[in-house]
Amino acid sequence: MATNKELQAEIDALKSQLAAKPAQATVSCKVGEKGGVVICGLGNRFPTTLYYAQLHRLNEAMPGIMKWAEKNKHSLAMK
16 A cells, blocks of 8 residues: 555656646547538637638638737737
């Protein structure tokens, strides 16, 4: 049977391992019931669904969106 000191040492080791891991969730995709691209892990309570054409348009617009976001980051919330 482990002693209190051994258990506390194990708890401390696990806490330090947990603190070293990044807090960011993994983003994943899957095909939804209606053929949309379901994106999970963006931090929302519910997944985000885009259809292929929307995803393609968003991808093409990303450079402009990122430039706009950089210019306005002082006004944007960071979550």
